[in-house]
Amino acid sequence: MTDAHGQAGVHVSGLRKTFFPGTVQEKAALNGVDLDLAAGEFAIVIGSNGSGKSTTLNAISGELQLDAGKVVVAGQDMSRLPAHKRARFMARVFQDPMQGTAASLTIEENLAIAARRGTVRGFRMGLKRTERDGFRAALEVLGLGLEDRLSDRVALLSGGQRQSLTLIMATLKAPSLLLLDEHTAALDPRAAELVLDATLQAVKGRSITTLMITHNMDQAITHGDRLIMMHDGRVILNLGRAEKASLTAADLVARFHDVVSDRMLLN
């Protein structure tokens, strides 16, 4: 289906989610999240802990059942599709390096599964010998030597190596939308930088529409075409490239306090 924004890009509107409704633990995690990304746009999402960033990504990927809201990716309405069907359009890298790969399978088996994202699986070989060259080339970019360890089990890799592999898997077949949830947060600084570089390289060259959550203000300011700030289950700041260009970390903190206190006054 087409909408006002045209076919391409990502259009998220009116996402609402309350956990444990009607109980003492009731928690309104999303209170109407609206987001629009142009095709190829690299958006960075920031916001305090518990502001609903991960919940938003989980809702977009279909891992989480929404109370209300609509998700359109590349002109397709995702709202009624289960997570595995949305995988045809989107790829994900999680915060926990353990979540993105199958530890008991080898590196090349993981890549073979990623290479078939969005296809109908059948009785063809799950991993063809001819695929290996492509896998090696994709891994070489990381500079971690993983290209020489194709038949090693992923369980043998470090967190940083696993996260790098997950990133390569997510972008092996360019998705219409790439979702990154603080995917460098659990890594040591060196590994985090490596994975971020690999991310930028994978995303920029092929202009993959990307939604990246980060807790790192400098990352948020330095990179990306769009900056989105969430608070209390809402988007409270949404800056395009031009507005973002002159921004400093201090500005950002100030803007955050402005918006939050404005809201408090209004309420």
Next chain:
Amino acid sequence: MEFLHTYFNLIPVSLAQGAVYAFVALGVMIPFRLLSLPDLTAEGSFPLGGAVAAAMLAGGSGIASAILAALLAGALAGCLTALIHLAFKVTSLLAGIIVLTMLFSINIRVMGKPNTALFSHDTLFTAFLGADGGAPLTQFALLAVLLLIVCGALHWFLLTELGLGLRAVGSNQMMARAHGLSTRAFVIAGLGLAGCLAALGGATMSQYQSYADVNMGVGVLVIGLAGTILGEAILGRDTLLRQIAAPVVGSLFYFQFVAMALSLGFKPSDLKLLTGLFVLAALGAPILKARLDRRAGSPRP
């Protein structure tokens, strides 16, 4: 040496028995190892396969159709466990217990009585090995050929796109969904496949002993588990081939230990206790070892 003499005489029979139970051991390995989903349905799908095959053979059906019907019944039992687990959000263990309990009644319905004798009917063994059903060693050879075919087919399947998907689902469901694999469909299909293998074991057993009994499944899960653990201790599980061969090799070895225990004067009724103790030891050993290592090495930070 009285013990050795008795044991040597038991070797051919114990090899044949081990080969029969190797099918169930494969059916136990799949949920526990490939799907990481503990499942007890084998305890019901094994006698189900035995009952269906026996009832069909006694009713005059051909051997191939009797075995096929048993496979189908086993697949349905496995799928049912998966569906209960997924739809009602009960653990796979409880879902399996519910199914195997229901299967007890169904197995009696299938046979029309609690047991069925096949002594005057053709079986897999009389068809290939002559009217007397063959000597234990030739029976073992026949079963070994069957096992090779089954293991070969399983190995081929697990290397296909679907088989790789199944292993991914067993390893990491989140990753599997993120790459377009329906975890529900694979869990249903995987337990169905396990049910097939357990039922094949039952169908083979009822023809091997020319007799199906509604209680023939009691303890079969722990035997399958013991075979799998033992095989993994011998072969490791570093490659897919080893993981598939482990339950088969382990089952053959397990029944050697059974024969030794019997030769030492244990009663057949003691075997379940011994098997249970063996599985307990195998499960407990790594934990005890870690605890000892910790005590011996530096204290934890």
